[in-house]
Amino acid sequence: xxxxxxxxxxxxxxxxxxxxxxxxxxxxxxxxxxxxxxxxxxxxxxxxxxxxxxxxxxxxxxxxxxxxxxxxxxxxxxxxxxxxxxxxxxxxxxxxxxxxxxxxxxxxxxxxxxxxxxxxxxxxxxxxxxxxxxxxxxxxxxxxxxxxxxxxxxxxxxxxxxxxxxxxxxxxxxxxxxxxxxxxxxxxxxxxxxxxxxxxxxxxxxxxxxxxxxxxxxxxxxxxxxxxxxxxxxxxxxxxxxxxxxxxxxxxxxxxxxxxxxxxxxxxxxxxxxxxxxxxxxxxxxxxxxxxxxxxxxxxxxxxxxxxxxxxxxxx
Amino acid sequence: xxxxxxxxxxxxxxxxxxxxxxxxxxxxxxxxxxxxxxxxxxxxxxxxxxxxxxxxxxxxxxxxxxxxxxxxxxxxxxxxxxxxxxxxxxxxxxxxxxxxxxxxxxxxxxxxxxxxxxxxxxxxxxxxxxxxxxxxxxxxxxxxxxxxxxxxxxxxx
Ligand code: SF4
Numbered sequence: 001x002x003x004x005x006x007x008x009x010x011x012x013x014x015x016x017x018x019x020x021x022x023x024x025x026x027x028x029x030x031x032x033x034x035x036x037x038x039x040x041x042x043x044x045x046x047x048x049x050x051x052x053x054x055x056x057x058x059x060x061x062x063x064x065x066x067x068x069x070x071x072x073x074x075x076x077x078x079x080x081x082x083x084x085x086x087x088x089x090x091x092x093x094x095x096x097x098x099x100x101x102x103x104x105x106x107x108x109x110x111x112x113x114x115x116x117x118x119x120x121x122x123x124x125x126x127x128x129x130x131x132x133x134x135x136x137x138x139x140x141x142x143x144x145x146x147x148x149x150x151x152x153x154x155x156x157x158x159x160x161x162x163x164x165x166x167x168x169x170x171x172x173x174x175x176x177x178x179x180x181x182x183x184x185x186x187x188x189x190x191x192x193x194x195x196x197x198x199x200x201x202x203x204x205x206x207x208x209x210x211x212x213x214x215x216x217x218x219x220x221x222x223x224x225x226x227x228x229x230x231x232x233x234x235x236x237x238x239x240x241x242x243x244x245x246x247x248x249x250x251x252x253x254x255x256x257x258x259x260x261x262x263x264x265x266x267x268x269x270x271x272x273x274x275x276x277x278x279x280x281x282x283x284x285x286x287x288x289x290x291x292x293x294x295x296x297x298x299x300x301x302x303x304x305x306x307x308x309x310x311x312x313x314x315x316x
Numbered sequence: 317x318x319x320x321x322x323x324x325x326x327x328x329x330x331x332x333x334x335x336x337x338x339x340x341x342x343x344x345x346x347x348x349x350x351x352x353x354x355x356x357x358x359x360x361x362x363x364x365x366x367x368x369x370x371x372x373x374x375x376x377x378x379x380x381x382x383x384x385x386x387x388x389x390x391x392x393x394x395x396x397x398x399x400x401x402x403x404x405x406x407x408x409x410x411x412x413x414x415x416x417x418x419x420x421x422x423x424x425x426x427x428x429x430x431x432x433x434x435x436x437x438x439x440x441x442x443x444x445x446x447x448x449x450x451x452x453x454x455x456x457x458x459x460x461x462x463x464x465x466x467x468x469x470x471x472x473x
């Protein structure tokens with residue numbers, strides 16, 4: 001029963017991810033003083049890509065790309081399966097084990113590696129440059145991200161007084177949340193939340209850190225050789241990545257607990273939209289794209305040092 | 317339902333085959349907030365493999381011919397080709413020049429002509445929307461191979 005409910009929930013979340021992409025385009029359009037596309041535009045784009053039939057370049061390694069896309073979908077499902085999902089009695093997880101926080105972080109790194117694989121599979125100069133830029137970005141934001149995950153694990157055990165085995169488990173975080181009301185009441189968790197928000201654009205690959213897929217310089221980077229249904233899967237994967245990250249930030253740190261399923265579902269959807277607007281729409285509307293060295297330096301010096309500091313604070 | 321209609325999502329690829337840059341500026345003007353092409357689902361993409369519609373300018377120079385044909389070949393079906401500017405349609409002032417291999421319709425079938433030197437952004441917008449109709453006919457298998465002619469201000473000729 002619970003798995004059926006969960007499947008329905010991730011389907012809903014996927015449609016919501018596409019809608020969030022459209023709402024994002026609508027908001028940016030209104031900020032620039034135009035009407036913009038209808039807010040379901042990204043659903044239309046997604047469906048359209050499955051109608052297209054094109055020729056594949058002879059140098060392209062299709063096997064690598066297909067395997068990468070399957071891994072990407074699997075990683076997205078994995079990340080969503082350890083995240084809490086809204087039920088009548090509060091949040092529950094489909095899969096829960098000690099160490100599932102690490103699984104979550106790993107699934108995110110895997111999704112970035114999928115882009116790298118697609119880039120190397122494309123074998124055109126543009127996709128190769130896109131892939132190498134993705135690796136540089138991954139190295140610069142993954143270090144602060146992992147440090148923050150470790151800090152979250154320690155802090156949750158410290159607050160709840162659970163045994164050390166439950167360090168790095170989502171359930172410890174949820175227990176800490178139900179103890180505090182919302183994790184933002186704790187100053188260290190508040191700091192972690194803010195740094196994770198700053199990491200957001202790089203993790204989900206949105207402007208100003210969409211350096212690996214700069215469409216005006218390197219013709220869409222790693223995805224340049226994809227078309228038709230494969231491009232559609234990549235398009236969906238990008239949306240799922242954005243919604244998963246926003247959903248993680250909202251569900252683990254903020255979402256208030258109520259007794260009704262409907263309210264919990266609404267809060268999850270609207271909350272993830274809010275976080276997605278903060279980490280995707282606003283940077284996109286106010287800023288241009290960075291160079292790769294600026295991006296890497298920014299993440300290693302800003303969030304990198306901040307996350308180190310937060311980790312030290314949780315340990316003392 | 318129009319949500320699931322593929323012709324409501326038009327990804328365009330801007331192909332310069334050797335134009336004087338006048339038409340290219342007008343294409344970019346059609347994408348600016350004043351004309352707001354995005355409200356019809358138009359998005360400028362960087363790779364021809366992502367495109368639905370090619371918006372081509374220029375008379376196709378001999379040097380560019382090979383690359384132009386390869387780029388057009390890379391666009392997945394169903395696709396539509398819009399030629400903007402007189403020199404893409406007939407060769408214009410460059411017609412008969414020693415370095416000209418075009419115009420484009422002698423090399424590949426073209427679906428929409430937008431006249432003008434350069435056409436106004438309104439004309440280019442109408443051209444793109446007519447190309448969407450062509451795409452729909454192609455998807456339904458009812459395509460008649462007629463070329464649509466658009467005046468520089470957007471009237472159908
Ligand atoms: S039609 Fe006129 S403006 Fe356009 S490329 Fe040709 S010469 Fe330039």
